[in-house]
Amino acid sequence: MKVHFDSIGMRFGGVRVLDDINLSVNAGEFVCILGPSGCGKSTLLNIVGGFVTPTEGRVTIDGEPVTGPDPRRIFVFQERGVFPWLTVEENIGFGLFRQKDDEKRARIARYVQLVGLQGFERSYPRELSGGMKQRLEVARALAVDPDVLYLDEPFGALDSITRLQMRRELLRIWQAERKTILFVTHDIEESVQLADRVVVLSARPGRVRRVVDVNLAHPRDLSDPRYIALRDEIFGEIGLAHQI
Amino acid sequence: MLGLVLLAFWALAVVVSGTKIFPSPMDVVRGLLELARRKLLWAYMGDSLFRVACGYLAAVAIGIPVGLAMGWWSSLARAANPVIQMLRPISPLAWMPLAVIWFGVSNLAPIFLIFLASVFPIIVATMNGVRNVPPMYVQAGRNFGLSTRALITRVLFPAILPRILVGLRIAFGVAWLVLVAAEMIAVDSGLGYLIIDARNAGKRYDLVVGGMLLIGLLGLILDTLIRRAETLRAVRWAFHE
Numbered sequence: 293m294k295v296h297f298d299s300i301g302m303r304f305g306g307v308r309v310l311d312d313i314n315l316s317v318n319a320g321e322f323v324c325i326l327g328p329s330g331c332g333k334s335t336l337l338n339i340v341g342g343f344v345t346p347t348e349g350r351v352t353i354d355g356e357p358v359t360g361p362d363p364r365r366i367f368v369f370q371e372r373g374v375f376p377w378l379t380v381e382e383n384i385g386f387g388l389f390r391q392k393d394d395e396k397r398a399r400i401a402r403y404v405q406l407v408g409l410q411g412f413e414r415s416y417p418r419e420l421s422g423g424m425k426q427r428l429e430v431a432r433a434l435a436v437d438p439d440v441l442y443l444d445e446p447f448g449a450l451d452s453i454t455r456l457q458m459r460r461e462l463l464r465i466w467q468a469e470r471k472t473i474l475f476v477t478h479d480i481e482e483s484v485q486l487a488d489r490v491v492v493l494s495a496r497p498g499r500v501r502r503v504v505d506v507n508l509a510h511p512r513d514l515s516d517p518r519y520i521a522l523r524d525e526i527f528g529e530i531g532l533a534h535q536i
Numbered sequence: 537m538l539g540l541v542l543l544a545f546w547a548l549a550v551v552v553s554g555t556k557i558f559p560s561p562m563d564v565v566r567g568l569l570e571l572a573r574r575k576l577l578w579a580y581m582g583d584s585l586f587r588v589a590c591g592y593l594a595a596v597a598i599g600i601p602v603g604l605a606m607g608w609w610s611s612l613a614r615a616a617n618p619v620i621q622m623l624r625p626i627s628p629l630a631w632m633p634l635a636v637i638w639f640g641v642s643n644l645a646p647i648f649l650i651f652l653a654s655v656f657p658i659i660v661a662t663m664n665g666v667r668n669v670p671p672m673y674v675q676a677g678r679n680f681g682l683s684t685r686a687l688i689t690r691v692l693f694p695a696i697l698p699r700i701l702v703g704l705r706i707a708f709g710v711a712w713l714v715l716v717a718a719e720m721i722a723v724d725s726g727l728g729y730l731i732i733d734a735r736n737a738g739k740r741y742d743l744v745v746g747g748m749l750l751i752g753l754l755g756l757i758l759d760t761l762i763r764r765a766e767t768l769r770a771v772r773w774a775f776h777e
Binding site: 341343360361362363365366367369373375376377378386387389416417418436 | 676690697771773
């Protein structure tokens with residue numbers, strides 16, 4: 293067991309945002325935390341990321357309680373978190389200040405390659421498309437070789453075609469690098485396409501309603517009846533008939 | 537182009553009105569040439585630039601760290617901001633009597649006034665810059681394990697540099713603006729002194745206007761130089777979308 297949430301509760305003032313969250317994530321597992329807007333799923337990710345201290349319970353990683361942010365576990369932001377004053381290679385190298393120069397160069401080259409930004413090493417973020425910026429942020433996170441990645445609706449701002457491509461990219465990277473991934477989303481399809489397990493949260497205060505195992509091999513066929521059954525199950529769980 | 541039109545209008549107006557007091561453009565040029573012959577022109581310009589440079593650089597050296605600290609620690613801002621907001625609207629000219637008492641007849645008095653005029657815009661721009669840094673930049677910096685010091689130099693400072701630069705430009709404008717007033721006291725050189733002295737000593741309006749034009753011209757040149765800093769690699773990201 294890699295990450296363990298032990299009875300996490302969170303209040304902001306008088307408002308209860310999260311209630312008694314218990315969850316265990318295995319090393320190398322891809323877990324999606326799914327819930328409606330305002331259910332506290334981003335707060336949950338900020339708690340496990342060490343940016344917010346829960347009012348109740350605690351999170352342990354490899355048995356150690358989380359007390360603050362840690363470079364072994366990198367957070368990828370919902371908005372564009374890349375530094376606009378640094379080039380692509382400077383952004384990827386941002387967290388590599390403990391490494392020797394040649395090691396740093398090698399890693400930058402490797403992750404530029406991995407996320408397909410060859411030819412843009414000297415470009416600034418403003419010269420990149422939305423999808424490229426998000427890939428850059430993933431590369432910056434991976435470059436420091438973390439055990440865990442936290443992704444907070446990372447593809448929310450992208451157009452739907454880019455979003456599909458980015459999901460495929462992320463799965464490819466996950467399979468190559470074998471990181472543990474906690475991925476927050478409000479997109480049901482996205483969660484079933486990506487995750488080993490989908491944790492469905494209720495509306496505020498967020499509670500774990502259900503944990504759905506997605507036992508489908510990658511690449512997943514989106515017309516596979518089992519995929520559709522799982523997706524519809526979650527739609528039902530959230531209380532939406534899958535009809536417009 | 538518009539400058540040429542104004543110049544022509546000026547020359548024409550002097551001729552048509554037949555004024556004996558107001559100088560024509562040629563009078564002004566002659567006056568400045570005379571000043572140059574007496575080796576005063578360059579000396580005055582040099583003295584003025586020196587005073588503005590000293591007062592302004594002191595304001596930069598103090599204003600940026602103070603602004604950084606006030607933006608970073610909100611408790612400090614709460615304590616210091618009322619004082620700053622109260623001092624800020626006081627015209628530097630109101631400080632003149634005190635400047636003379638404190639610094640006497642020396643370069644320090646005008647330097648102090650120029651410092652006062654330019655330090656507040658720098659503090660305010662830096663402080664607002666820090667407050668407007670997207671929190672995720674700081675979060676990301678912390679996540680990668682940066683120390684507070686590294687966080688300030690590698691994240692905070694580059695993020696606010698464009699705003700600081702805008703503040704520096706405004707502050708420079710103000711510093712240059714108070715130059716004339718600052719040189720009305722305690723000193724006997726500089727472009728401000730030239731204007732006051734020309735008026736008092738011999739009603740030399742050619743030199744008054746000449747001094748004004750020199751201040752305008754030098755101000756324009758220096759502002760252009762500061763503007764060019766906006767194209768530097770470190771801040772270009774913020775100015776050229």
